Amino acid sequence: MKLHLLAILACPVCQGDLVYESLPEHPHEDDEIGEGMLQCSACKAPYPIMDGVPRLRPEDGNPDARVAKTRESFGFEWHRYPGPRPEDRGLFLEETQLAEDALEGKIVLDAGCGMGRYTHVALSLGGEVVSLDLSESLTRLIPEMIENPKLHVVQGDLLRPPFKPGSFDVIYSQGVIHHTADTRGAFDRIADLVKRDGFLSVWVYGTPGSYASFKTNPLKSTRAWLKAILPLVWLVVWARQIFSDAVRVFTTRLPVRVLYALCYPLTVLGAIPLLKYMTFSVEPEFQVRLIENFDWLAPPFQTKHTKEEVGGWFASAGYEVLSRLAHGVVPKIGALGVRRSKPGEK
Numbered sequence: 001m002k003l004h005l006l007a008i009l010a011c012p013v014c015q016g017d018l019v020y021e022s023l024p025e026h027p028h029e030d031d032e033i034g035e036g037m038l039q040c041s042a043c044k045a046p047y048p049i050m051d052g053v054p055r056l057r058p059e060d061g062n063p064d065a066r067v068a069k070t071r072e073s074f075g076f077e078w079h080r081y082p083g084p085r086p087e088d089r090g091l092f093l094e095e096t097q098l099a100e101d102a103l104e105g106k107i108v109l110d111a112g113c114g115m116g117r118y119t120h121v122a123l124s125l126g127g128e129v130v131s132l133d134l135s136e137s138l139t140r141l142i143p144e145m146i147e148n149p150k151l152h153v154v155q156g157d158l159l160r161p162p163f164k165p166g167s168f169d170v171i172y173s174q175g176v177i178h179h180t181a182d183t184r185g186a187f188d189r190i191a192d193l194v195k196r197d198g199f200l201s202v203w204v205y206g207t208p209g210s211y212a213s214f215k216t217n218p219l220k221s222t223r224a225w226l227k228a229i230l231p232l233v234w235l236v237v238w239a240r241q242i243f244s245d246a247v248r249v250f251t252t253r254l255p256v257r258v259l260y261a262l263c264y265p266l267t268v269l270g271a272i273p274l275l276k277y278m279t280f281s282v283e284p285e286f287q288v289r290l291i292e293n294f295d296w297l298a299p300p301f302q303t304k305h306t307k308e309e310v311g312g313w314f315a316s317a318g319y320e321v322l323s324r325l326a327h328g329v330v331p332k333i334g335a336l337g338v339r340r341s342k343p344g345e346k
């Protein structure tokens with residue numbers, strides 16, 4: 001951890017300033033801290049710095065077993081995900097809808113970084129990136145953090161983000177907050193971390209909603225014949241969601257290793273034409289498809305939202321929506337917004 005990061009860190013419990021205490025057995029060199037302690041100047045809560053990562057997850061934690069399971073399942077899957085891939089850059093720009101130069105020289109938060117797939121892209125686009133995650137998967141970013149002075153890795157919870165309001169020029173959170181215990185709460189908390197006139201890009205899982213809403217989706221990259229049978233598509237998407245919710249009642253309760261093993265046959269099915277649409281990933285690469293099937297079936301929390309809902313979140317947090325991400329078939333609903341209110345204001 002770089003000492004200058006303290007300027008934007010805050011106690012996740014009370015938002016007090018954090019103070020660094022060096023450990024006699026681990027003196028730090030210049031700006032870089034490998035092992036040490038942070039303490040809240042207000043509530044005195046202690047937070048360790050381990051392997052250069054400030055662990056800003058309160059010890060008392062959340063007693064909800066589903067939160068522990070969420071941490072475990074994402075830690076498990078991101079440790080098995082392949083490294084960064086060339087297509088990540090295009091996917092990042094498409095999903096966040098950020099311009100290629102939007103991160104240049106900016107302080108950026110990767111809110112829910114996983115193993116850092118998009119952190120690598122954000123760094124390559126010139127951002128100084130703070131990568132936050134609850135699970136241990138973020139340890140995969142430690143070797144790069146040691147090499148790259150523009151990367152900071154922080155462990156923490158999106159429902160209690162350990163940063164001061166208005167700390168970031170750009171925040172993106174891609175497919176993350178619907179896996180927290182309170183999707184809207186997580187949105188509001190990260191929305192307040194953006195500076196005035198800064199950008200926020202978020203996507204969450206979509207639900208088809210009413211047909212009136214569904215038919216106004218842009219249906220980008222959807223073929224003309226699909227548009228011609230749109231009511232049927234809407235019904236199929238709904239049926240698929242009901243089926244998947246029913247399956248998840250069981251799969252979210254399985255031990256992660258058992259579920260991962262069960263995902264193998266499903267992933268083999270994913271290579272077969274037509275049958276692949278009965279699975280939860282049609283990714284060409286086997287290992288990625290395996291992780292995506294697991295990713296769909298494992299996390300205890302998985303909320304789904306309409307574009308009207310997500311647009312409402314942006315508006316009530318003081319944002320103007322610049323562009324929307326909405327697929328009628330692929331269940332991703334998101335937006336890019338610019339903050340018009342001051343931090344602390346709505």
Ligand SMILES: [Zn+2]
Nearest residue numbers: 011014040043
């Ligand atoms: Zn505190």
